[in-house]
Amino acid sequence: MALLVLKFGGTSVSDIERIECVADKIVRETHAGHKVVVVVSAMSGITDRLVGYCLEINELHDVSEYDTVVSAGEQITSGLMAIALQKRGVKARSWLGWQIPIKTNNVYGKARIKSIGIEELHKHLDDGEVAVVPGFQGITEESRISTLGRGGSDTSAVALAAALGADRCDIYTDVNGVYTADPRIVPEASKISRISYEEMLELASLGSKVLQTRSVEMGAKSGVAIQVLSSFDDEVGSALKGTLVVTEEEIVEQVIVTGIAHRQDEAKVTVIGVEDRPSVAAGLFGPLAKAAVNVDMIVQNISADGRTDMTFTINKTDLARAIKVLEEDVECSYDKVITRENVCKISVVGIGMQSHAGVANTMFNTLGEKGINIHVISTSEIKISVLIDSDYTELALRSLHTAYGLDCQESNPE
Amino acid sequence: MALLVLKFGGTSVSDIERIECVADKIVRETHAGHKVVVVVSAMSGITDRLVGYCLEINELHDVSEYDTVVSAGEQITSGLMAIALQKRGVKARSWLGWQIPIKTNNVYGKARIKSIGIEELHKHLDDGEVAVVPGFQGITEESRISTLGRGGSDTSAVALAAALGADRCDIYTDVNGVYTADPRIVPEASKISRISYEEMLELASLGSKVLQTRSVEMGAKSGVAIQVLSSFDDEVGSALKGTLVVTEEEIVEQVIVTGIAHRQDEAKVTVIGVEDRPSVAAGLFGPLAKAAVNVDMIVQNISADGRTDMTFTINKTDLARAIKVLEEDVECSYDKVITRENVCKISVVGIGMQSHAGVANTMFNTLGEKGINIHVISTSEIKISVLIDSDYTELALRSLHTAYGLDCQESNPE
Numbered sequence: 001m002a003l004l005v006l007k008f009g010g011t012s013v014s015d016i017e018r019i020e021c022v023a024d025k026i027v028r029e030t031h032a033g034h035k036v037v038v039v040v041s042a043m044s045g046i047t048d049r050l051v052g053y054c055l056e057i058n059e060l061h062d063v064s065e066y067d068t069v070v071s072a073g074e075q076i077t078s079g080l081m082a083i084a085l086q087k088r089g090v091k092a093r094s095w096l097g098w099q100i101p102i103k104t105n106n107v108y109g110k111a112r113i114k115s116i117g118i119e120e121l122h123k124h125l126d127d128g129e130v131a132v133v134p135g136f137q138g139i140t141e142e143s144r145i146s147t148l149g150r151g152g153s154d155t156s157a158v159a160l161a162a163a164l165g166a167d168r169c170d171i172y173t174d175v176n177g178v179y180t181a182d183p184r185i186v187p188e189a190s191k192i193s194r195i196s197y198e199e200m201l202e203l204a205s206l207g208s209k210v211l212q213t214r215s216v217e218m219g220a221k222s223g224v225a226i227q228v229l230s231s232f233d234d235e236v237g238s239a240l241k242g243t244l245v246v247t248e249e250e251i252v253e254q255v256i257v258t259g260i261a262h263r264q265d266e267a268k269v270t271v272i273g274v275e276d277r278p279s280v281a282a283g284l285f286g287p288l289a290k291a292a293v294n295v296d297m298i299v300q301n302i303s304a305d306g307r308t309d310m311t312f313t314i315n316k317t318d319l320a321r322a323i324k325v326l327e328e329d330v331e332c333s334y335d336k337v338i339t340r341e342n343v344c345k346i347s348v349v350g351i352g353m354q355s356h357a358g359v360a361n362t363m364f365n366t367l368g369e370k371g372i373n374i375h376v377i378s379t380s381e382i383k384i385s386v387l388i389d390s391d392y393t394e395l396a397l398r399s400l401h402t403a404y405g406l407d408c409q410e411s412n413p414e
Numbered sequence: 415m416a417l418l419v420l421k422f423g424g425t426s427v428s429d430i431e432r433i434e435c436v437a438d439k440i441v442r443e444t445h446a447g448h449k450v451v452v453v454v455s456a457m458s459g460i461t462d463r464l465v466g467y468c469l470e471i472n473e474l475h476d477v478s479e480y481d482t483v484v485s486a487g488e489q490i491t492s493g494l495m496a497i498a499l500q501k502r503g504v505k506a507r508s509w510l511g512w513q514i515p516i517k518t519n520n521v522y523g524k525a526r527i528k529s530i531g532i533e534e535l536h537k538h539l540d541d542g543e544v545a546v547v548p549g550f551q552g553i554t555e556e557s558r559i560s561t562l563g564r565g566g567s568d569t570s571a572v573a574l575a576a577a578l579g580a581d582r583c584d585i586y587t588d589v590n591g592v593y594t595a596d597p598r599i600v601p602e603a604s605k606i607s608r609i610s611y612e613e614m615l616e617l618a619s620l621g622s623k624v625l626q627t628r629s630v631e632m633g634a635k636s637g638v639a640i641q642v643l644s645s646f647d648d649e650v651g652s653a654l655k656g657t658l659v660v661t662e663e664e665i666v667e668q669v670i671v672t673g674i675a676h677r678q679d680e681a682k683v684t685v686i687g688v689e690d691r692p693s694v695a696a697g698l699f700g701p702l703a704k705a706a707v708n709v710d711m712i713v714q715n716i717s718a719d720g721r722t723d724m725t726f727t728i729n730k731t732d733l734a735r736a737i738k739v740l741e742e743d744v745e746c747s748y749d750k751v752i753t754r755e756n757v758c759k760i761s762v763v764g765i766g767m768q769s770h771a772g773v774a775n776t777m778f779n780t781l782g783e784k785g786i787n788i789h790v791i792s793t794s795e796i797k798i799s800v801l802i803d804s805d806y807t808e809l810a811l812r813s814l815h816t817a818y819g820l821d822c823q824e825s826n827p828e
Contacts, residue, residue: 016470053494056430057430058500066493068489068496068510075483076464079480083468083475093476099557
């Protein structure tokens, strides 16, 4: 008998029919004798509609009120799921964020979980009751509803699993696992059966939109095993047919490169002729951070005549804001700004890289052979990212997938 | 400077455009220097959709989960209204039922308010902040969300007005007041400028769907002046152009009959040949009450041979259930049951009746002259109700309206 946290995303609970299917799945786990906590997202479309309402009234709306509005979506699903479980003869009740409580800080819209009250939950779970928790929401120190940011239901699930000491956190979504590359682009991509938190973190933050980044961080910190699997398959999580995110030690056969991610929504900004003196980077990136522009890759060219060029990438949607900041707020002089929108970031990720030389070289050679120009390079211990023209995305992904020996590799041998 | 509670129903906040219009109205009251508490319903259609979801999964759903689901509608409006007010430069915040708290008993789906925490609210109101409260919801002793029954937002508003010692509770709806009869049927009907709680109670429970019955009871108990007015008119509540519900003493010019209500959704049930002995009524109506069948008018015919006929009216939707109870559960013998669905209850209501003879006589004569057969009669101190065939509804209403001198009476002289 295990304690499981099962999380179902928006497409898994898109309508009443899907909610009933999910309820059937949950019942199979309870009938197998497991204690179950269910975390649900809003029925798909609802959150977007509620966000749209807030934006329609005021683009610069009060985020605490926004949280009160949008958290209603998950609240609705939690009650409906409890009703669906009860119909199947399973004891169940909904537990809203403030009822548990899931306490967060006061950063509305992007709150972080500080603590979770588990005593009452444990009592009800011991009593054979399924706890249905709306994801994405918590309660602040001011006793108001907070939300954890888009995709925050993953974080709710992993945080609950960690707090309750769950044996596993199953994230049911519309894909049946994490792949070596986007299968829509690389047909040879295969499902990864086990991946480390660190690798998943790089893949999550690089655009494989399977798990919210923070949920993986939390899993790594707490050691909760996270499984990504499809709610549209007939299997339940206990069959372990999805992708398991675990510690490095739990991965038996290490490969050098685990997967290749890409991200299309980047924009490149180059600031030409920046005066090259200490603290110039702070003068440039400080105001950008203040304006909530998330800077990703940063490259500084060699200095000449006391001037340098600074290149960085940001999210495309932040481009207009970034230019405004550069024109009005930065505390250093420069000649001009050049921007480029049609760029794509490609990253190869793998724990094995740490002990293998030549991984970067394979990447540069492969791209060079195909005539693909690299704009920016950035590396970490377990990944190498390059920025290229968008037009070459498919070509780069497929060539790299082959070059790293990922094609047709049976990484999911069940 | 007054403290006002303003309640806006579903059609008044049906979409973002209407929410913005209502926000403008509220701002006019705050600019006039009033402290304002706003109570909002769900955007029209949302509650029905949420109720539909619950029914779709299980008609016999857990009502506590139902409450968690349907209360989300008002929660959404409250956040959106706060955002709309803030955009207009007015300080505002939403206050959910559990945040205030509005404490209720544990009767989910039809909870009754037990107490309201007003200290924090008063602090914020004194600080010039508008409090936006989702109607219809509270928190039970088990710290779960409860709802007050359909139309419960009226009760939320009046209860808040009573607890806060408000000067007036304005119920904004889609009609501009209470009329002497339904203007769609009686074109000569006129708006009533002042009506007593008792009269309003009779009219509310008799089918003038303007105010939830319990809200009027609460107004009578607490003495809060309630005004019914239209959110679609250009005026605000402080102009007092709607219908004011007040104590009998505050009504200057008393008329004998204030208004005529009708109710089409009644069904008549006659139980023939019931054994006539003490406690037979309890044996008949006890099981009906237990099955939540609301019995309205009751008439018992004279007894013959130790047997009597019992006639009563119920809501049409309860008819099938009532027959089942009569067949299976009643603890007395009878010959047979006759039912009739196409009936209408017509009631003349007026405080003035208490001191005037002949009101009933006028009714019977008027209906008799038009050849309208009366099935059942029931009276109280301030009303006389008759049950007639539905076909005669319009004829009866118009004839009675004329007979009681209500035609073209200028009861709204502003």
